[in-house]
Amino acid sequence: MLRPQRMKRVELILLKDDAPRAALLLADYGSFAPEFTELDSASLPELAGEDYRAAYGEAKTRLDRIVAHFEMATPTERAEPLQAVTEPQLRELGAWLKQIWSRCSEADERMRQMREAHRRTEQLLQGLDRFRHIDIDLTRLHAQHSLLDMRIGTLPAENLQRLEEALRLAGYTAISFFFAEGTTHLIIAGAIGQAGNIERVLQAANWHATVVPEEFHGKPAEVRANLAARMQRLEQQAEEEDRQRRTWGAQPEFHARLLEAAHTLVRAAPYVQLSTLMRGRGELVAVSGWVPDLALERLRHGLQEHLAGRFVQSARNPHADEHLRVPSLLSHRRWLRPFAALVLNYGVPRYDEIDPTIPFAVSFVLMFGMMFGDLGQGAVIALAGVLFRRRLGSYGPLVVGVGASSALFGLLYGSVFGYEGFIPAVWISPLSDPMLMLRVALGWGVGFIVLATLLTIYNRLIEGRLRDALLDSRGVAGLVAYLGLLAGAWKLVAAGHLGIVIPLAVCAGLGAIFEGSWKKGAGSAFTERVLIAVVETYEAVMTYISNTLSFLRLAAFSLNHVALFVAIFALGNMLHNAGYWVTVLLGNIFILVLEGGIVAIQTIRLEYYEGFSRFFSGDGRPFRPLALVNEPGIALQDR
Amino acid sequence: MSVARYAYLNACVSVFAERLLDMDEIHALLEGRITRSDAIPPELANDASGTGFTGELDQGYISVLLRELAVLIRPLSGPARDLLSYWAHRFELTNLKVIIRGKMTGQPQAAIEQDLLDMGSLQRLPTAELLQTDSLEELLRRLDETAYATITDQARQMLERGEALFALDAAIDRHYFTGLARRGNVLQSGSSQLLRAIVGSVIDHINLVWLLRYRFAYNFPPAQAYYLLIPAGHRLTSGRLQQLAQRASFEDVIANLPESFARLLAGTRNSTEATLRLELETWRISSNVLYHTSFNVARALAYMVLRERDLRRWRAIVRGRNLPAEPDMIRTALGLPLPTGGQLH
Numbered sequence: 001m002l003r004p005q006r007m008k009r010v011e012l013i014l015l016k017d018d019a020p021r022a023a024l025l026l027a028d029y030g031s032f033a034p035e036f037t038e039l040d041s042a043s044l045p046e047l048a049g050e051d052y053r054a055a056y057g058e059a060k061t062r063l064d065r066i067v068a069h070f071e072m073a074t075p076t077e078r079a080e081p082l083q084a085v086t087e088p089q090l091r092e093l094g095a096w097l098k099q100i101w102s103r104c105s106e107a108d109e110r111m112r113q114m115r116e117a118h119r120r121t122e123q124l125l126q127g128l129d130r131f132r133h134i135d136i137d138l139t140r141l142h143a144q145h146s147l148l149d150m151r152i153g154t155l156p157a158e159n160l161q162r163l164e165e166a167l168r169l170a171g172y173t174a175i176s177f178f179f180a181e182g183t184t185h186l187i188i189a190g191a192i193g194q195a196g197n198i199e200r201v202l203q204a205a206n207w208h209a210t211v212v213p214e215e216f217h218g219k220p221a222e223v224r225a226n227l228a229a230r231m232q233r234l235e236q237q238a239e240e241e242d243r244q245r246r247t248w249g250a251q252p253e254f255h256a257r258l259l260e261a262a263h264t265l266v267r268a269a270p271y272v273q274l275s276t277l278m279r280g281r282g283e284l285v286a287v288s289g290w291v292p293d294l295a296l297e298r299l300r301h302g303l304q305e306h307l308a309g310r311f312v313q314s315a316r317n318p319h320a321d322e323h324l325r326v327p328s329l330l331s332h333r334r335w336l337r338p339f340a341a342l343v344l345n346y347g348v349p350r351y352d353e354i355d356p357t358i359p360f361a362v363s364f365v366l367m368f369g370m371m372f373g374d375l376g377q378g379a380v381i382a383l384a385g386v387l388f389r390r391r392l393g394s395y396g397p398l399v400v401g402v403g404a405s406s407a408l409f410g411l412l413y414g415s416v417f418g419y420e421g422f423i424p425a426v427w428i429s430p431l432s433d434p435m436l437m438l439r440v441a442l443g444w445g446v447g448f449i450v451l452a453t454l455l456t457i458y459n460r461l462i463e464g465r466l467r468d469a470l471l472d473s474r475g476v477a478g479l480v481a482y483l484g485l486l487a488g489a490w491k492l493v494a495a496g497h498l499g500i501v502i503p504l505a506v507c508a509g510l511g512a513i514f515e516g517s518w519k520k521g522a523g524s525a526f527t528e529r530v531l532i533a534v535v536e537t538y539e540a541v542m543t544y545i546s547n548t549l550s551f552l553r554l555a556a557f558s559l560n561h562v563a564l565f566v567a568i569f570a571l572g573n574m575l576h577n578a579g580y581w582v583t584v585l586l587g588n589i590f591i592l593v594l595e596g597g598i599v600a601i602q603t604i605r606l607e608y609y610e611g612f613s614r615f616f617s618g619d620g621r622p623f624r625p626l627a628l629v630n631e632p633g634i635a636l637q638d639r
Numbered sequence: 640m641s642v643a644r645y646a647y648l649n650a651c652v653s654v655f656a657e658r659l660l661d662m663d664e665i666h667a668l669l670e671g672r673i674t675r676s677d678a679i680p681p682e683l684a685n686d687a688s689g690t691g692f693t694g695e696l697d698q699g700y701i702s703v704l705l706r707e708l709a710v711l712i713r714p715l716s717g718p719a720r721d722l723l724s725y726w727a728h729r730f731e732l733t734n735l736k737v738i739i740r741g742k743m744t745g746q747p748q749a750a751i752e753q754d755l756l757d758m759g760s761l762q763r764l765p766t767a768e769l770l771q772t773d774s775l776e777e778l779l780r781r782l783d784e785t786a787y788a789t790i791t792d793q794a795r796q797m798l799e800r801g802e803a804l805f806a807l808d809a810a811i812d813r814h815y816f817t818g819l820a821r822r823g824n825v826l827q828s829g830s831s832q833l834l835r836a837i838v839g840s841v842i843d844h845i846n847l848v849w850l851l852r853y854r855f856a857y858n859f860p861p862a863q864a865y866y867l868l869i870p871a872g873h874r875l876t877s878g879r880l881q882q883l884a885q886r887a888s889f890e891d892v893i894a895n896l897p898e899s900f901a902r903l904l905a906g907t908r909n910s911t912e913a914t915l916r917l918e919l920e921t922w923r924i925s926s927n928v929l930y931h932t933s934f935n936v937a938r939a940l941a942y943m944v945l946r947e948r949d950l951r952r953w954r955a956i957v958r959g960r961n962l963p964a965e966p967d968m969i970r971t972a973l974g975l976p977l978p979t980g981g982q983l984h
Binding site: 098102105109169206 | 749771774776777780789792797810862863865866870877881885
């Protein structure tokens with residue numbers, strides 16, 4: 001519970017032919033995080049599954065494109081029975097998908113051509129109105145001339161100036177008569193002898209000759225009807241093409257076959273992933289991985305059942321020098337999941353580090369409650385957590401938890417929706433004794449920091465960093481100095497003197513920190529070393545003090561909470577009955593939403609900065625097991 | 640204002656400028672008096688990648704350039720960052736051409752992938768998706784969704800007509816340099832002028848060489864040759880290019896160049912010689928910007944131009960030595976003056 005699950009390093013040697021099946025089993029098993037085999041690469045020089053991966057890659061990309069073409073959702077769930085996919089099956093599937101995609105691609109190309117033709121016709125329709133501005137008989141655009149080469153067409157507007165300059169070199173002139181959507185419509189004319197010289201120029205300029213309909217003989221209404229009819233035909237063709245696409249996609253056999261293809265690829269995916277880490281020789285392949293200790297026996301039985309003894313499996317504990325590489329799997333009850341998610345948001349605990357989820361959950365809930373103590377508002381938050389649990393998903397328990405804590409502190413403070421007269425305070429109202437609240441907050445902060453420092457010491461001892469655990473500012477030396485300073489301050493206030501033990505303890509702690517910093521600076525100049533050691537020691541002290549004072553915000557926000565209500569009631573009292581209740585209602589909503597959000601952020605800040613940053617490295621490797629469906633890195637498991 | 644804005648960039652460029660090879664070092668490398676230089680990254684120090692000259696830098700060199708460019712653009716934002724990123728984009732054009740060529744010739748995906756350059760964090764082309772397309776039509780449809788949408792229509796027509804691939808390559812290059820000129824013009828005041836000088840020099844160089852090739856190697860008519868040039872020259876304006884396009888011979892074109900170009904290209908016999916001399920001019924302008932200006936984006940671009948020059952020279956020197964070729968022959972190939980002032984025949 002307080003540490004990631006114990007792991008075993010498992011080595012598997014099996015027959016190459018059984019590898020896809022084994023991969024599927026391991027994926028279904030869901031607790032095997034693969035690694036490169038530890039066996040000597042010289043004795044296992046071959047990489048497994050290259051052709052399989054290539055076949056899978058081709059099939060997968062084609063399937064994705066086909067599914068996108070038919071606007072389907074890619075199915076990713078597992079499908080029974082779980083049969084391994086062989087390479088010939090993958091190739092056969094790939095060939096079929098290639099065939100299907102070829103048809104889909106042709107359909108896409110037809111649609112593109114239709115869209116393009118529609119766009120040009122639409123522009124032509126718009127351009128028809130502009131013809132009257134060029135003031136020529138449109139019949140002349142059809143006629144063949146013995147001396148004049150005249151053409152009408154379109155090109156991208158950005159090419160116009162360049163084309164005009166180029167045509168001038170060939171003795172042509174260009175008249176632009178319409179512009180729309182980045183396309184210019186123009187007429188060019190020049191001596192017929194130069195026609196050959198401008199062909200290539202027009203091609204380079206992306207010129208599209210406009211097919212001038214026969215009706216462009218000065219009957220604009222008929223021309224318009226003809227163009228409109230052309231557009232309508234294009235739209236009908238596009239609709240027909242789309243209808244055929246939908247019909248094809250909806251065919252039960254075809255749909256079923258696509259679904260089967262998707263499921264086949266889901267079953268093939270584990271071997272694709274695993275084979276990148278497999279090495280082999282001849283008919284044997286080997287792969288390694290991490291398995292939770294508790295799940296090892298189940299793995300053995302599963303392999304025995306399905307591979308009938310055609311494998312060799314060995315398991316060992318992680319070595320001391322590979323603890324940074326062992327993945328971490330957190331295992332918690334469902335209701336702790338949101339807190340675990342917040343821990344993982346900061347970072348993944350290293351394998352042997354303390355899993356801070358439970359202390360985090362308890363402290364988070366309590367700190368929130370202390371800063372947001374109100375029975376009524378706490379109940380509203382808890383109720384919201386229950387009513388909206390589906391929408392909140394895994395964060396439901398967190399909302400219910402902080403709501404319950406707020407309600408509890410509301411009882412302690414005697415506050416119900418800001419009213420402090422309805423119920424008696426089991427403890428005190430914050431505003432009645434702010435100094436007590438500050439003392440409590442300070443005490444809480446001291447306890448939090450001491451706990452965080454103890455966790456740091458533990459983590460360092462586990463890592464074998466004895467020196468850091470003892471002599472670092474966040475180790476025993478720092479803790480002794482910190483507690484000494486606190487005790488000294490207390491004794492000075494209470495008794496007026498420090499005694500001998502406390503100053504000695506403080507000096508011992510600071511001396512050890514100084515010495516540790518001094519040793520780290522070995523090789524630097526003397527003055528620099530002294531300066532660094534002094535500054536680091538000073539910084540260690542100031543960090544402890546500032547971190548402790550940071551917890552005063554617990555009291556500050558609890559006071560703030562009450563003060564906001566005071567302001568709301570003051571406003572409400574200025575209004576009459578209805579206005580008063582509206583003010584109180586809106587005020588409560590305002591506090592719930594805005595101050596609730598602020599308090600949540602402050603709580604996370606205290607946890608992350610004053611807590612996690614002390615003892616939690618957060619650079620552990622998440623446990624990513626082989627799985628049948630693509631999931632983001634998993635470092636969390638329900639117990 | 641520019642001091643504050645470009646202080647870090649200026650410092651970076653000045654530090655990087657220490658890596659540029661000076662002429663003494665180049666001659667020493669050519670003659671084998673030294674075999675390596677601190678200016679050359681260790682991974683390129685033993686460039687044993689064959690003796691074939693491909694004319695383009697390969698992956699190792701481009702990785703060095705991209706790595707340094709990534710450092711230079713880090714403190715930049717907006718148009719300045721866009722311009723420098725875009726400068727590197729021309730290496731990605733090689734990838735686009737390789738993919739189109741590969742798809743046209745039916746090469747398998749693995750074979751095409753081998754010829755692609757890794758652009759690292761500066762990659763903008765969806766290379767993986769383009770590689771996965773099954774046909775040219777699908778490739779062009781996918782390109783419709785990228786910044787190259789403006790050339791896909793032209794590409795379709797060219798491919799339908801069975802045009803030579805170099806025409807499509809030229810269209811892609813034209814698209815690129817037009818974009819480069821546009822980005823250079825967006826920047827304000829001091830930087831803009833210096834950038835225009837460098838970018839304009841590159842474009843003038845390309846326009847002149849292309850014009851000579853189109854007119855006298857491929858025998859295109861003047862209108863076509865002119866149209867295929869980049870519409871963003873600096874000292875070679877559109878009007879001047881139109882005039883030059885109508886000249887009837889190589890010598891006629893050279894004789895009718897503006898004075899600055901005429902001096903530069905006097906006596907050139909072919910487009911290869913013209914290319915070398917025009918490159919020298921670009922490098923001269925870049926050196927001026929790098930060593931005689933400060934606190935502007937143009938220095939960064941000038942550094943990248945000169946760094947690329949040095950890496951090309953290093954590559955040529957190593958490969959020339961591997962052939963083996965005489966130092967003077969390598970000098971001539973690089974357009975460097977012979978030490979004795981003589982000429983190689």
